[in-house]
Amino acid sequence: MKSVILYSLSGFSTYIHNLLSSNIGNNLILLITELTIIGITLLISLVLLCFFLGWMERRVAAFMELRLGPNRVGPQGTLQIVADTVKLLFKEGLTPSKSDKFLFNLAPFIVVVAAMMAIAPLAFAKNFSIFDINIGVLYVSSVSSLSVLGVLMAGWSSYNKYSLLGAMRSGAQIVSYELSVGLSLIAIVVLSGNTSLGEIINSQQNGWWIFKGHIPAIIAFVIFIIASTAEINRAPFDLAEADQELTGGFNTEYSGMKFAMFLLAEYINLFVVSAMGATLFLGGWMPFHIGNWESFNQIMDYIPSFVWFMGKTFLIIFIIMWFRWTFPRLRVDQLLKLEWKYLLPISMINIILITLIAIMGWHF
């Protein structure tokens, strides 16, 4: 385990903390300074992350669609998304004349803030999370469901029937799929006996839950991927936007930076659900170990925990992007039928099985 500690980021954060506390006497000012640093770092890194995800989505889409994708601005087109953002910054942010201006302008912020708040308890590397709250799973699932508020606001205040239809679809969809996401999260909470994300990761030291929890854990993982894709409004569940039906749905009337904020929120949400999937089912930053293969395990330990976490997260992101570019969109009644008739009953039975496994100690 020595090697894992070698790559821990806790030394770095402790160093900064010591540096600050030796210079700032007042505890309150120290706290505020540290929070500001974290906030700014978080904002910058999230924006960079979204740039990367935007570029990745376009390149993955191009890969699926026999195209090249953006490859002119910057190395391999990585700066294309920066150029696009700059363009959006300079565009006029129109507010429709009959819209509810306060709600219309507030909605994108709510969506983005809800998405960003969910980042807090995620462990990006060993001992490196912003706030490892002891009810982390609960926190993430409740905070991320706040975004529906922003979407409903956007749809309602736009004074556009397409937007309203999109928002209503989104509301029904997020409320329904929340259940399946919650139940698949609970499956892991039951198995690990903990709601803190840090503790859940620690419980996967000798094997990830997707391997340890037998078939029910795999079912929970699949349901989690399906339901969380629906929760973040991505194809094949992007009914709230549905370009071909609702011409953009709830964000039809948005332009400029306000529109960009919806995109930003979408990518942060994508990252959050993938990171949650990686944390709960694929062991977070835990390296991949195989039973007694000591030398193999040691090599795996040398890979930094941050790389492990990001690798797993991006694997899930790639899968979600993959089926975005392959599947057609569901219809609104089929979407609800899928949740209430299939996913929910399956997850309920799954929970019973998982509980049985946890009580009897059948998991490895």
Next chain:
Amino acid sequence: MRGLIEEDYTTKEGEFVINIGPQHPSTHGVLHLKVWLNGETIIKIQPHLGYIHRSIEKMSERLSYRNFIFATSRMDYLAAHINNEACALAVEKGLQIEATPRAKVVRTILSELTRLSSHQLWWASTGLDLGAVTPFFYAFREREAILDIMDETCGARLTQNYMVPGGLMNDIHPNFQKRTKEVLKQIKEKFKEYDDILTGNVIFINRTKGVGYLSKEDALSYGVTGPTARASGLSCDIRKWAPYSAYPSVDFEEILDTEGDSYSRYLIRMKEMKQSVSIIEQLIDNIPEGDFQEKTKNVIKLPKGEFYQRVETPRGELGVYIVSEGMSSPYRIKYRSPNFSNLSVLPTIAKGYKIGDLVAIMATIDLVIPDIDR
């Protein structure tokens, strides 16, 4: 007519009107549908036309019999070649001549290539309308290859303008046969890919099966033709019923189905593509030698009378009706366009379905808007 369309309808409690189009991604043009909705359920649809009316019929009355043909390229722009062919055939009927054997075979091959490329674009946009973006690029890969053949032989990719009364404008390109065979080989390989990505997809089947049911009676009474009608069991393939060009000599099947839903319309077109490939394969090695154009006078004058020619476009029956007063340009021209009749059935078959279904129904009816307005 106006009273018939603008039938009064009072919006009831809980219903609201939404305007789909004239600028909307899934109307594929400037079609305007006024839709009454209750929640997501469609109560009533009123198509509004006229946004792309260019008075092609009126224009043709001032054009010579050689020139008016090319105005029709802009009607159903996905089947420009077939439109041209219909006009050329109508003029030939009036002149009581026939195209040379070589021209007949080349016309048929090009018609079927057009049908293939049109069906491929339809397949692409159907996927796109239902939210699957990738099929679009798959279909365009093969469509590009077909358009390249058109480019080489006709000199244009979309509005070919290759038909003249009596035959073809020029002889085919020396590479025509070789390239066509190559493209056919490529297309035949890719059919499986098409089926893998869309036909067998469970979401796609759920979105289209049982959606937009069109009965045989409705198809008949609304004058629906083409694959849309054939999916309802109405045999209406002009290539079989009134063969023209080289169709009498080729062996092909008229694909029929009785389901009448969107999925059935989808399958009909997928199978028609295979039939088109088979037709071209039968003809491509048997292009007769000889003239590509029958001798005609410099100024064509049709005898006094009325001439009607119908052909099978990828979307149904196109009729060209020429009234001649013996002058060098037609006295009156009327096109019976397949899309106008096919659109007329949309309000009937889409009633009671959801907005998402409306998009699926419009996609599988395969509307080309400039052909509706002309």
